[in-house]
Amino acid sequence: MSEIKNQEFKNSMVEIFINFLSFLLLGIIATAVGILYFQVVNKYFPDILSGTYKNYQFSSFNSSAIHYSIASLIIGFPIYIWALWFWFVSFANSPKKEESRLSKWITYIVLLIAGGTIIGDLITVLYNFLQGEFGARFLLKAVTILVIAVLVFVFYFLERKKIQYKKEVFSVFFWVLMALSLAIIILAIVFGFIVGGTPFETRVKKFDLERVNNLQALSSCVSAFSFDNERLPANVEEMKNNTRYNYCASQISDPETKKDYEYKVISKNEFELCADFNLSALEDFQDIGYYGSFTKHGQGRSCEKQNVTFGKPLPPEKAIPVPAR
Numbered sequence: 161m162s163e164i165k166n167q168e169f170k171n172s173m174v175e176i177f178i179n180f181l182s183f184l185l186l187g188i189i190a191t192a193v194g195i196l197y198f199q200v201v202n203k204y205f206p207d208i209l210s211g212t213y214k215n216y217q218f219s220s221f222n223s224s225a226i227h228y229s230i231a232s233l234i235i236g237f238p239i240y241i242w243a244l245w246f247w248f249v250s251f252a253n254s255p256k257k258e259e260s261r262l263s264k265w266i267t268y269i270v271l272l273i274a275g276g277t278i279i280g281d282l283i284t285v286l287y288n289f290l291q292g293e294f295g296a297r298f299l300l301k302a303v304t305i306l307v308i309a310v311l312v313f314v315f316y317f318l319e320r321k322k323i324q325y326k327k328e329v330f331s332v333f334f335w336v337l338m339a340l341s342l343a344i345i346i347l348a349i350v351f352g353f354i355v356g357g358t359p360f361e362t363r364v365k366k367f368d369l370e371r372v373n374n375l376q377a378l379s380s381c382v383s384a385f386s387f388d389n390e391r392l393p394a395n396v397e398e399m400k401n402n403t404r405y406n407y408c409a410s411q412i413s414d415p416e417t418k419k420d421y422e423y424k425v426i427s428k429n430e431f432e433l434c435a436d437f438n439l440s441a442l443e444d445f446q447d448i449g450y451y452g453s454f455t456k457h458g459q460g461r462s463c464e465k466q467n468v469t470f471g472k473p474l475p476p477e478k479a480i481p482v483p484a485r
Contacts, residue, residue, distance in 0.1 A: 226356030
């Protein structure tokens with residue numbers, strides 16, 4: 161008898177573990193879905209007051225959040241469905257089985273959070289409407305939160321009736337909820353790839369972003385060299401061979417082609433840097449103007465002129481002749 165009781169205890173511990181795992185996955189899935197839909201809204205319904213939050217930033221920082229959310233859904237949702245199936249089957253096979261008190265408390269906490277989110281979301285929508293702040297951007301985000309919270313609340317409300325109170329709940333309700341959730345998640349993943357880009361597109365954008373970072377760093381190196389030496393470097397090799405500026409060597413070459421960036425002296429205190437970009441970033445800044453050096457570039461060869469400041473007035477004998485036009 162004791163061995164049977166120990167075996168039952170082990171099985172109940174496994175069920176508790178699976179149940180806790182499902183709650184953890186629920187949080188990951190709900191967060192990932194919210195992030196994906198919020199980023200879609202940010203992309204297609206931009207806020208004028210946050211104009212610097214544009215596509216170029218979107219493609220670098222927020223694409224990471226998008227792709228992480230996609231990965232979380234692709235991995236997490238099937239495991240969550242399996243954990244729920246395991247939970248329901250364990251009670252279907254043993255109708256008199258009682259769940260642990262801890263599982264009950266956590267389930268009711270989830271219900272409390274979901275119910276509070278629904279009420280809070282509705283209050284926020286009504287408040288913003290009364291305040292005259294009722295735009296498509298806000299409405300879509302509010303609807304996203306509301307849908308997620310309602311699905312969670314309805315599912316676990318029915319789950320309590322079936323598992324805890326042993327009431328008859330038609331399986332079709334759970335299947336409908338699962339189908340709705342699956343449709344929402346698939347749509348979120350599709351939107352995520354549209355907005356965040358495919359793996360190939362993301363890699364191409366990362367090369368362009370690395371070029372921008374390199375050119376900005378290289379520009380700073382040229383400025384530092386000019387300030388210290390009271391003249392522009394004749395070429396990038398001069399900085400590379402100088403021990404004081406050899407840290408700039410890692411920014412001299414294109415990360416994809418491995419060719420050196422084009423550096424040209426325009427005048428005694430002006431130089432030009434050029435690089436070949438995979439994609440254009442001009443449209444990303446059409447509403448906010450200039451954001452930073454080299455960030456606003458076209459597709460293909462793009463150049464930008466920079467001015468330097470010398471530590472002392474430039475002596476005539478150190479001036480570099482301006483190349484003939």
